[in-house]
Amino acid sequence: MTDLEYLDRAEQLLLAVEQSCDRLNDETDADIDAQRVGGMVTLVFANRTQIVINQQKPLHEIWMAAKAGGFHYKFDGQHWQDTKGGGEFFENLSRFASAQSGLTLAFTAKMV
Template sequence: MSLSESLFHELVDAVQQAVEDIYDDSDLDLDLENSGGVLTVRFDNGSQVILSRQEPLRQLWVAARSGGFHFDYNDERGLWICDTSDEPLGELLARVTREQAGEELEFDEL
């Protein structure tokens, strides 16, 4: 599916807000910054997870300690899916949060 620019931005805005809400509702000691389409999560140990929109490619990119990951929106599944591993965004965020912060968070709806 080829996303229109407006739909792409709506989907990225919604997923970034959902991620921000999950982190906000957690007991983790962290800082969140959402600016210019980039959501940065800074854990108390200094590590970061960064979600950024890549408009020309209509992708959502995630940078974490374990690497960089590129996600395409799958309309049939209603999820952002990694273009190399087929891993849903929610599973990746749960994994990198566990790896970087040592805590279990659920990102099931993502």
């Protein structure tokens, strides 16, 4: 993957996360505050816990830090997969956000 391809894919991921937060805030009582600064999005939940998602441009990865730990994702041509075989980014984000918020939250790669 070229640098430009990575930047395009990474930007799509971050936008999908932000749009998922907007949708979840409209459809549930989640009250997620998505704060974007450059290539990083910080999700702040009502209980003040956070999930941080950021671009790692030199490695062509996306990193996610949650209460469950730190995770690295690489694009496999279709999805962002955990580099240690721990699953797909949006599935994991949904699981981690649900655990931290106490609500069932479903993040998706689909953008509106």
